[in-house]
Amino acid sequence: MSYPGYPPQQGGYPPQQGAYPPQAGGYPPQAGGYPGQAGGYPGQAGGYPPQAGGYPGQAGGYPPAAGGYPPAAGGYPSQPGGYPAPAGGFPPQAGAGGYPSMPPGGGGWGAAPGGYGAPGGAQQGYPAGPAPGQPMPNYPAAPANTPSMPAYGGGVPSNPQTPAISKGYRGSIKDFPGADPLRDVEVLRKAMKGFGTDENAIVELLGSRTNKQRVPMVSAYKTTYGKDLAKDLKSELTGNFENLVLAMIKSPSHFDASELREAIKGAGTDEACLIEILSSRSNAEICEITRIYKAEYGKTLEDAITSDTSGHFRRLLVSLCQVAAKLYAAGENKVGTDESQFNAILCARSKPHLRAVFQEYQQMCGRDIEKSVCREMSGNLESGMVAVVKCIRNTPAYFAERLHNAMQGAGTKDTTLIRIMVTRSEVDMLDIRQAYVKAYGKSLYTHISGDTSGDYKKLLLKLCGGND
Template sequence: MAAIGNRGTVTEAAGFNADADVQKLRDAMKGAGTNEAAIIEMIPRRTVAQRQSIKEAFKLAVGKNLADDLSSELSGNFRSVVLGLLMLPPVYDCYELRNAMQGAGTEEACLIDILASRSNAEINTINAFYKKKYDKSVEDDVCGDTSGMFQRVLVSLLSAGRDESDKVDEAQAVKDAKDIYEAGEARWGTDEVKFLTVLCVRNQKHLLRVFEEYQKISGRDIEESIKREMSGSLEDAFLAIVKCVRNKPAFFAERLYKSMKGMGTTDSVLIRIMVARAEVDMLDIKAQFLKMYGKTLYSFIKGDSSGDYRKILLALCGGE
């Protein structure tokens, strides 16, 4: 389940000059109000690496932190997108995880989106950055904010112990499928630990074989059985793992669609996925979105989002 390389919509800006960009940003923040158009034109059209160069050049030239200056100049969703784009990917993941667990409630969807879709290396980096930034482990915060089997699934994912080889053990795949069937559909009640042991530990190719065998044994798709056997955040977590194993871009396409469907937009989900995946697999997400929903992601964002922040998202989309 490693990230797909070079399938992003954001590529290096030609003729990039960090000092020139710094001057444009300084001009955009001069006087009363901020020239948001200048920010829209620049920030989403630079790679993560180029944005880091801009941040360094800004600090050298101005003696201040670019993110701090922009934070004081901007507000709402526009600020959220811009500040997210200025962060390194693991720092942004940490920021989102921390926010999801702060305050009265917990945004379980954020924890699931990130932890179910990242590779072992990405999880390990998140763990290291989180500890350094917040002086607590992600696991400590997760355990303080969640409970039961949902907590155990998140802790398992945070351990970054998934087999990432391509090896498929046919006999084990059949046994895994049988174990899951007997832990769920074949009995009264559900032994969720069996699901955890298989879904959070086995490699992608092996799991695809498990899902095939499960269909033969049970007569049902694994996703259908999870919906029948689980509920709430645990159901969402197991479904996310299965969907990411099968087709990660399709998982994110579905999450984007649901964030914009119906009354209003779930801005936090829309922003998080667009920022996090722009340089990873946004081309594939766009293709899956069109295939699944018959409309381009670009047209959906343009029609279903309000405010200037959507212009940054459209830039991240890379056109139709």
């Protein structure tokens, strides 16, 4: 097959034998191809380009149109004629200046007037190919036949580094395009107004909006209707569905603060909730939670924890709060002398650092750090420390285990289920789903479907985002 304006080649690429390059003379000069000419490409005196006014005017180029592109003075030459529309390809055109034309069918570049050569002298072209058996100039030799590891330019690095791969967004809920809180609250108002409640409309709306699109609905509802959205939803909904909906219209830090409040107040303390939140949130998030806690409940989070817990477990929780604030504010923490080494290390180091420490600990001691914690501690302190270790080591696997325990056995721990599904739906829910299937042999979606029901189930499955 040949193209208009390009010379036909005889036989295409010659068959090759052995390694690269195989044939005598490298790339063989072919009739009508690039002739091997002296002078290189192109040898012009005075740099590039040598002519005044832009590119050299050669016979057969594309003459530019008058008044159009390119400009006349000092740049590309402006000459009458424009771009001609040749029939049958691009034959050499007669004209002064402009770009050189494609070569005629029977010759290569520089083989006919108007070719790509040095103006006013001998035609210039590409130099001839290398001598037989020689590598291409300025390029390293090619590998031998069927090499085990081709190594251009001296081989692979002695210590290759795998580039970091960004996993991207791992949440199950994404921004809804063009979402408008004023229009959204109209949907909610219509769903609650009149006789009965359209729960399905609430599920579809809230289940397709991210937190930053849901939270503005609270102020938009008050602006539009002069009423409190949370109170209206409470009056229309019941049970776990109500709790889930109310959780979804709070900001993450407000929701965490309210969950910590519920875990601390009353007769008993939900230690697992305290550990879950304080060990899995970033330093900046914990600082925001403590600020909101003080503003909402008139008491610092640290004081609330201190009054409701005791012993080393209290020290662990207080450390998680204090260290976050100190690290976030100053980037460094000084651990008090009265705290255990486990407490000091687990609360004052970054997650990547601690993962490396856990690995080194196992190599040195021959025992997993989690088992060591269980050997050395007991009760709430053991549970708290183990939870911190698990969360640091593999956060998605930690939350997968928490979800499984919440739904396994008689009854469902709906408070835990709601909290994790709401707080992780825009963080790492896709990773949690993968960890769940790997650990328990069935999908999180399937387990939620079998363990919950009604509108509560529908909205949880929206947060889950799909089956695996």
